[in-house]
Every structure is written in C-alpha cells, then in structure tokens.
Amino acid sequence: MFVGPALSRRCRISAVRSIGMKGFLPAVRSTCTPPGSRISSSVTPKKALFSKSLSAPCRLHFADERVIACCGADSGISLGKPRRVQPNEELELHASQEGCRCWLAIAGGIEVAQILGSRATDLRGHFGGFEGRALRDGDELPLGEPSSSLQFSGRTAGWLAPNEWAETASSYPVLGVVPGSEWDNFTAAAQADFLGEHFIVRREADRMGARLAGPKLARTQEKELLSEAVTPGTIQVASDGQPILLLGDCQTIGGYPKIAHVITVDLPRAAQLRPNDEVRFEMRSHEEARALFAARERDLERFRLGLKLRSA
C-alpha cells in the first residue's frame, strides 16, 4: 500500500519492470539496437507501454480514472480487452504461469522524455524510459491526457483483440525461422537436429537474448568469422555448439555463425521465453515469412478500422 497524497495523473509502482516498446528512431542503430521494438506485439496501442517481467507480482496505484489494456503473458487481467481503473484503484499483476512479459497500455501514455526518438529504456546503457532504469517500489510515473475516444463506455467495453495477438506466451512455442548466413556451414545432422529436436531455455535469458541447450550443432569447418550485423531474432551458435536467440535489447554486431533468424511475426512469442521452456524451430521460406507478416498487417488494419467505426 502507498502513503502520501494521490497526485492526479500519476501511477505508482511496486516490483521490477521497465518502460518498453516503440524502439528508437532510425539512425541510431549504428549506436545501439532499438530496445523493445519488434518484440512487442503490434496490437498494442502505440504509446503508453509499460512492460513487466513477470517473475514477481506487481501493484500499480492509479491516481485518476484510466482505461488500460494488457497483452502478453497472463497476469490475472483479461488480455486484449480494455478495462477501467477507478481513481485510487490498485491494480495487481500476478506472476504468470507461462511467459515472462506482459505489456500494459495506459490511455494517455506514460509521459517520460523521448530519447533518440523513443520512450523505451536501455537498461544496459542506463538511458531512456524512467531515469534510464528498471522501475522501483514507490516510483511515480507521469501520465498524459487521454484522448476523448479512449473514454471507457459500453462501446469500448466490447473491444476484444484476437487471442493470437493478445496472448503470446507459451512454454512450448514453435517459432518460424528463415536460414541464416551460415546455415550451409552446419552439418546435415546439425541442420536436422535444429529443426527436428527441441531446445531448452537456459537460466541465462534476459531482454538481450536467451541461451538455449540442446543437441550440439556442429559446423563442417570451424573458421573464424568477421563480426557482422545481428538483429532481434538472430540465432547464433556459440563455440560450444549451443544456440543463442537474440532478443530486443541485443548487441548490434556479433561474430558467431548465424544458423537462422526467427521471422518477424513470431518475435512477440520469442520474447516470452523463460528458463526451462521448450522451444522448437520450423523452417519457413522468405515468401512465407512475408505472407504471414502481410496477413497479420491486414488483420490489424481491419481491426483498427473496426474499432474506429464502433467508437465513431
């Protein structure tokens, strides 16, 4: 519980999480990877994102009435549908059974300064978001003025996003991949194992990437590579033959061979991996990856249009 006067347009926190989403603008990748971008499911509203690692419960105290919506891992709040919080209401997000992140959208947005064109937090660089760090107990987040179309009403109460967008967490995900630059350098056995076997997420898993354990993936020749660009979704194979799946806060270049890349539409599910999850990979062609992305964009556009008509 919190003490002190409730300030209007504020939201108070307890437990660990950070402000995520909406990556840094172009022309910064030569400096750092846009944090949070590509990882959050695009169904969430553009701003006002608050992402939370769900290893522990977290309580948010709202000073005024707000419309909120949640997606990602199940944390005890209906996913993919708007909900009203009352002034002084305390919203509790539970630790989830599956997945490790949920995204909470708050009408009006979280009004932290934009750095490099983004409100996201770079946890390693200690910049962006709220004081460049994960949130702590007692932090007060300034919220913006919600637009009139985001008032809670009988109409908005009926909005519901399809499950595949809102619920991205699974302990046994199958992620689509396209071949990486060094796919052909791996032995036929390694290629078959990569696509046929499952991999366990190891303890070392965070926003930068997840180390995986499974059959040893051998290359036909062990030659040193020059460092090249990597991107969220890239699956590198370390010298011990074990894969590392890079996520939203990954480094910009890497020298390990790239066996494959998770396709864009499956990144929100990759971001939910947590230790001991079992992940499988399924090869897709580039045409399929594009078709899946195009189909999702089409569905999203239709959904946006539907919401607009219903709230008009």
Added chain:
Amino acid sequence: MTIAPLGDSALLVRVGDSLGEVLETTRRLRRARIPGVEEVVPAFASVSVFLKSPLDYEHCLASIRAALRRPAISRPAEPPRLIEIPVCYDAEFGLDLTVVAKQTRLSPNEIACCHARAKYRVRCVGFTPGFPYLEGLPRILATPRRASPRTSVAPGSVAIGGRQTGIYPLASPGGWNIIGRTPLRLFDLTRDHPALLRAGDAVRFVAITREEFERWEK
C-alpha cells in the same frame, strides 16, 4: 560483392575487408535514400540495411542492386575527421598492463608509447552504444583476449583485443586487455551525435598524466 538476407527484414551487403570499400558502400546506400530502408550500418567487411518491414524486402533488394551498380563518381575521397583521445596509461587504470607486458616483452611505458604513437581508423561502432573498433594497432601489441571476460569494465577503459584496440563507453562486461583510461565521454546523450566516434574517423591517442586526467573530469 554479395547481397544476402539477414532475417526477413534486413539485408547484408558483403564487400571486401577494407575500410574504404565499406565506407563507399555505406555512403552510396545512404545517399540512394531508398524508401522502406530504416538504416544503413557499416561493420567490418559488410554493410547491413535494416528495413521498415518484411514487405519492403523485394523492392529494396532491387534498389540496393541498382544503387551499387551505378558507376562510381570519381572524386577525391574526403579526408577523415581526426579525433584525439587523451589516455592515462597509469597502472591504476591499465589493469592488464602487466599481462600485456609479459606477452609482448615490453615495459608498461613502452606499451603506452607504442600505443599512443600509432595512427588508427574506426572500422565500426557496436557492441555497446558508442564502442569503436579501431584498426592500426602495432603488430607487436597484439594480445589475445582474456580467457574469462571481466563482468564489469569501467567506462573510458582503453583496451586491446587481438589485433584491435577499442574503448569501453559504458560500464559493461568485457574480455579485452585494459591498458589505460580516457576522461572523454564516448557516448553522451546531451550531444547531437551521442557517439563520439563514427566508422571512418581517424584516431590518435595522446598520453596524459594522472593529474591531467583528474583535471579533465572537472
């Protein structure tokens, strides 16, 4: 030169392992202002092109090919920016000077002189925000990375990793051998360009004393 996909929303243009070729390719691709391209980023022997979405792939591939096919306009290459980096090579900052001394059979003082005398170019910037990979390290100073990386390296640490030298902009893990520290901020968000160094920059290290280092910080 080859062009290959990097996942479903980026492309990798591989060129020869020379700074000139990488910079020229980067310049051409940036100048082409191809719609759908989010950013063009140089690495060692490649330039990556990040796209706004997988749907931009086909037409960007065609535009990249066209942009790189155009004959080069012959004009003198622009001279690189020269950036001087003050470094204090005291043992207090140069945590691995003794390790490097043993491997190179040079004294810490000779290592500092040799490191500061050479001329360097920034090959690329990456790893952590603003980390420059520099080429031009005198062969005699080349030393393998530490068997086990440090969990935290102080910001400003100047280090040797194999045949390269670099500077850690932020406190981060690191496996390179640390030989000194600069008081300059390699990454500073209050500047228009937060990263002090860019690919192609010429760099020279200037040895400073401990007193000069302290004064710099103020």
